[in-house]
Amino acid sequence: xxxxxxxxxxxxxxxxxxxxxxxxxxxxxxxxxxxxxxxxxxxxxxxxxxxxxxxxxxxxxxxxxxxxxxxxxxxxxxxxxxxxxxxxxxxxxxxxxxx
Amino acid sequence: xxxxxxxxxxxxxxxxxxxxxxxxxxxxxxxxxxxxxxxxxxxxxxxxxxxxxxxxxxxxxxxxxxxxxxxxxxxxxxxxxxxxxxxxxxxxxxxxxxxxxxxxxxxxxxxxxxxxxxxxxxxxxxxxxxxxxxxxxxxxxxxxxxxxxxxxxxxxxxxxxxxxxxxxxxxxxxxxxxxxxxxxxxxxxxxx
Numbered sequence: 708x709x710x711x712x713x714x715x716x717x718x719x720x721x722x723x724x725x726x727x728x729x730x731x732x733x734x735x736x737x738x739x740x741x742x743x744x745x746x747x748x749x750x751x752x753x754x755x756x757x758x759x760x761x762x763x764x765x766x767x768x769x770x771x772x773x774x775x776x777x778x779x780x781x782x783x784x785x786x787x788x789x790x791x792x793x794x795x796x797x798x799x800x801x802x803x804x805x806x
Numbered sequence: 807x808x809x810x811x812x813x814x815x816x817x818x819x820x821x822x823x824x825x826x827x828x829x830x831x832x833x834x835x836x837x838x839x840x841x842x843x844x845x846x847x848x849x850x851x852x853x854x855x856x857x858x859x860x861x862x863x864x865x866x867x868x869x870x871x872x873x874x875x876x877x878x879x880x881x882x883x884x885x886x887x888x889x890x891x892x893x894x895x896x897x898x899x900x901x902x903x904x905x906x907x908x909x910x911x912x913x914x915x916x917x918x919x920x921x922x923x924x925x926x927x928x929x930x931x932x933x934x935x936x937x938x939x940x941x942x943x944x945x946x947x948x949x950x951x952x953x954x955x956x957x958x959x960x961x962x963x964x965x966x967x968x969x970x971x972x973x974x975x976x977x978x979x980x981x982x983x984x985x986x987x988x989x990x991x992x993x994x995x996x997x998x
Contacts, residue, residue: 760941762937762941763937765919766916767916773896773915774912774915777896778896
C-alpha cells in the first residue's frame with residue numbers, strides 16, 4: 708500500500724468526521740500497487756447502515772482529505788448493507804485493503 | 807507603477823468581466839432549473855423531459871465554468887494585483903477566505919467534487935442525484951458573494967466600476983488607450 712501513516716490517519720479522520728466513527732475505509736486501485744507511483748486515491752467507505760445524502764458527504768470527505776494532503780484526485784465510493792454494488796464496488800470489496 | 811503590475815491589473819479586470827458574464831448565465835439557468843421542485847420524481851422523468859434535461863445540462867456546465875474561472879484564474883489574478891504570489895488552488899482559496907472573498911474553502915472544494923459526480927456515472931439513485939443538484943444550487947449565492955467582493959477590490963483599489971469592466975476585455979485596446987485620450991474619437995471607423 709502506497710499511503711504513509713499520516714495519509715492513512717488523515718483519511719480515517721475525514722471518514723469519521725463525515726460518515727461517522729462506525730465507517731470503515733477500504734483502499735483500492737493503483738495505490739495498492741507498490742510498483743507504481745503517485746496516482747489517484749480510490750476509497751470505498753463501508754457504512755453499517757444507509758446514509759442520507761451520501762453523495763454530498765462523500766464529496767465533503769474528499770474535500771477534507773484534499774485540504775490536508777494537498778490537491779490530488781480522491782475518489783470516494785460508499786456502500787452499506789443492501790446497497791446494489793457496481794463493478795467498481797465489487798472490485799474494491801474483493802481486492803481492497805482496510806485502512 | 808511597473809508595466810508588469812499594470813498588465814496584472816488588466817488581466818484581473820478582464821477576468822472579472824468574464825466572471826460577471828458567466829455568473830449572469832449561471833444565475834439564469836439556476837432560477838430556471840429551480841423554478842420546479844428538484845426531487846426524485848423530477849429526476850425519473852428525465853428520459854422524456856428534453857427541456858428539463860437541457861436546463862440541467864446548462865446549469866451544470868455553467869456552474870463548472872464559473873467555478874473554474876473564479877478558482878483557477880480570478881482569485882490568483884486578484885492576489886497578483888495585491889502583489890501576492892499565487893500558489894496551489896487550495897492555498898489560494900484559503901488566502902481568499904482570510905481576505906473575506908470566499909466564505910468556506912472546504913465547501914468550495916466539496917462542491918467541486920460534487921460537480922465531478924454530477925457529470926460522471928456515479929449517480930444512479932434518483933434521490934441522491936436530486937440531493938446533489940440541490941446542494942450545487944445552494945452554492946450559487948456564494949459565487950455571487952465572491953464576485954461582489956472582487957468587484958469591490960476593483961472599485962476601491964483600482965478605481966474601476968462594474969460598467970467599465972468590459973473595456974478590459976477588448977484585446978485591441980491597449981492600456982494607454984483606456985487611461986488616456988490617444989484614441990481618435992472615431993476609432994471604430996475605418997479610415998481607408
